[in-house]
Amino acid sequence: MIEIRELTKKYGSFTALDQLNLSLEEGIVFGFVGSNGAGKSTTFSILATLLSPTSGDALINGKSVVTEPEEVRKQIGYMPDFFGVYDQLKVDEYLDFYGASYGIRAAERKVLIPQLLELVNLTNKRYDYVDLLSRGMKQRLCLARALIHDPKVLILDEPASGLDPRARVEMRDILRDLKSMGKTILISSHILPELAEMCDEIGVIDNGKLIAHGNVATIQAQLQGEKRIVVKVAERLHEVRTFFEEDSMISAIDIVDNRSEIAFNYRGTEADQVALLKKAMLADMPIYALSEEEKDLEDVFMSITKGADSQ
Amino acid sequence: MMERFYNPVLVKELKLRFRSFKSFSGLMFYLSVISIFIAGFLLLTTEFTGKGFFSPDMSFMMFAVLTIVQMALVLFITPSLTAGAISSEREKQTLNILLTTTQSSTQIIIGKLFSSVAFLVLMLVAGLPLYSLVFLFGGVSPSQLVSIFLFYLVTVIAIGSIGVMFSTITKKTIVSMIATYGSIIFLGGITAFFFFLTMAFHQMGSATGASSSFMTYFWASINPGALMLTLISPSIGDALIELTGIELPVWVTYLIVYVLIIVFSLTVAIKKLRPNMKSNR
Ligand SMILES: Nc1ncnc2c1ncn2[C@@H]1O[C@H](COP(=O)(O)OP(=O)(O)OP(=O)(O)O)[C@@H](O)[C@H]1O
Numbered sequence A: 001m002i003e004i005r006e007l008t009k010k011y012g013s014f015t016a017l018d019q020l021n022l023s024l025e026e027g028i029v030f031g032f033v034g035s036n037g038a039g040k041s042t043t044f045s046i047l048a049t050l051l052s053p054t055s056g057d058a059l060i061n062g063k064s065v066v067t068e069p070e071e072v073r074k075q076i077g078y079m080p081d082f083f084g085v086y087d088q089l090k091v092d093e094y095l096d097f098y099g100a101s102y103g104i105r106a107a108e109r110k111v112l113i114p115q116l117l118e119l120v121n122l123t124n125k126r127y128d129y130v131d132l133l134s135r136g137m138k139q140r141l142c143l144a145r146a147l148i149h150d151p152k153v154l155i156l157d158e159p160a161s162g163l164d165p166r167a168r169v170e171m172r173d174i175l176r177d178l179k180s181m182g183k184t185i186l187i188s189s190h191i192l193p194e195l196a197e198m199c200d201e202i203g204v205i206d207n208g209k210l211i212a213h214g215n216v217a218t219i220q221a222q223l224q225g226e227k228r229i230v231v232k233v234a235e236r237l238h239e240v241r242t243f244f245e246e247d248s249m250i251s252a253i254d255i256v257d258n259r260s261e262i263a264f265n266y267r268g269t270e271a272d273q274v275a276l277l278k279k280a281m282l283a284d285m286p287i288y289a290l291s292e293e294e295k296d297l298e299d300v301f302m303s304i305t306k307g308a309d310s311q
Numbered sequence B: 001m002m003e004r005f006y007n008p009v010l011v012k013e014l015k016l017r018f019r020s021f022k023s024f025s026g027l028m029f030y031l032s033v034i035s036i037f038i039a040g041f042l043l044l045t046t047e048f049t050g051k052g053f054f055s056p057d058m059s060f061m062m063f064a065v066l067t068i069v070q071m072a073l074v075l076f077i078t079p080s081l082t083a084g085a086i087s088s089e090r091e092k093q094t095l096n097i098l099l100t101t102t103q104s105s106t107q108i109i110i111g112k113l114f115s116s117v118a119f120l121v122l123m124l125v126a127g128l129p130l131y132s133l134v135f136l137f138g139g140v141s142p143s144q145l146v147s148i149f150l151f152y153l154v155t156v157i158a159i160g161s162i163g164v165m166f167s168t169i170t171k172k173t174i175v176s177m178i179a180t181y182g183s184i185i186f187l188g189g190i191t192a193f194f195f196f197l198t199m200a201f202h203q204m205g206s207a208t209g210a211s212s213s214f215m216t217y218f219w220a221s222i223n224p225g226a227l228m229l230t231l232i233s234p235s236i237g238d239a240l241i242e243l244t245g246i247e248l249p250v251w252v253t254y255l256i257v258y259v260l261i262i263v264f265s266l267t268v269a270i271k272k273l274r275p276n277m278k279s280n281r
């Protein structure tokens, strides 16, 4: 459905996107994560035909953003990270204008507008002026606008930024509805856990490069690399420590004295881990529990993306 | 109903324009300048002649001055309507969304231009009753009036196109505004200056004949004020022909030059509206 090939964008000598490759199936929700300045908005602007790439191409439903931007515009609904509204225009006139801009007939627009307002819970604001709506309402209105021509692909640049927790949940519910309608959705965010909840696939971008791509579990494993293992020991704490220290796949070993625990980083596979356990049992180590310390997604994200400032 | 010719930007702009207080006050400003001018003129002439009536000569004179004043007003107001056409959308952050719709660049630019032109036409029409007050006293032919209005229209579209072009290629409305007023000062003021300069050279005989007389003619023919004078009183046109030896009526040259300005400005605006992808319309 979406095929990004060697996409590169340079601003002068600064490379904002560096040979980005990405391929997405129809009907999935794709989360695009990265810190400030990573290149999320740049990628989305190119997909939305607002920016021309320095080199490379992106195909949406087989149409190239470089050679057939008119065709691409029919396929996508785009919501920018920052956007404004016209003053002195009412909510239904706002939607009517964009409907007309997509060449939808007046009679059809009349039917469509109440449906869209229903979808984003703005029915009671139909005759209010758009510039007087709250931030969250504008956000939802903008989403309704992006849907007016029934696009196959939705490109949403930080749709949840600036929303309160309730509004975030509402936004997520709306996105779930849209997914069930079969739309392919691309969402960007700085916050990995937020995306993890609603996305099928996640891509992590840092300094213009895609550093990870896959479903949420894969990403976690791929990004984590080393896991931290905690061993609970009944007695002979230091002897156990010496035993583990000899293993080449273990590093950063620590004793948590008061809790008689030993913690270490382990970079072996699951099979290695089985072998290690067996060896410990054979060596008669007094271990009564072994567990993997859960690193939450936030920590993972922090550890892999150093941010754009420290290149 | 006319779906094929429906221009969403045009319709929306008109709707917003007629809702805004700015347009209303603009119209008021225009009408009051014209009224004050006419009232002042009537008062002065009747006072001075002391006759308490108005001769056709006077009426003609007033018509001439009013035409020039109206032209100046139009030149003054047009940039304020068009020089922010695209850049103000950029500043309000509504442009990105507009550009992702399936409207062609041509449609957007034309919609922006025509909504402003429509407003100016409305303004001119609103001034027409005042204008015809002069007409009533005689001294002006209806065909003259029509041609003057047609050339107002050409000028408005040309200045409007320049404004739309600058507002497309500059980031800020204020810069676009300055550039557009700059163009007007060039067309209305600098050309007049050059006209008098070349004429002076010509009369001193220091410049070689043909080229200097051509330049004299050229500067006069692209000046909106000069054009209006030749339309009001054909004898001025004859005088210019005598002076420069070029028989082509001023309005023909004016029309050609201004149509070229329109075509050039709109082409640039349409090309530059969206990023330079391989196909742009
Ligand atoms: N017009 C521009 N000129 C020069 N540099 C730019 C321009 N637009 C973006 N950049 C740079 O490109 C990089 C990527 O920007 P982008 O907006 O894509 O980041 P982002 O991932 O969306 O960040 P954020 O999370 O803050 O929205 C940044 O370093 C930014 O400074």
Ligand SMILES: [Mg+2]
Residues within 6 Å of the ligand: A040, A041, A042, A081, A157
């Ligand atoms: Mg961004």
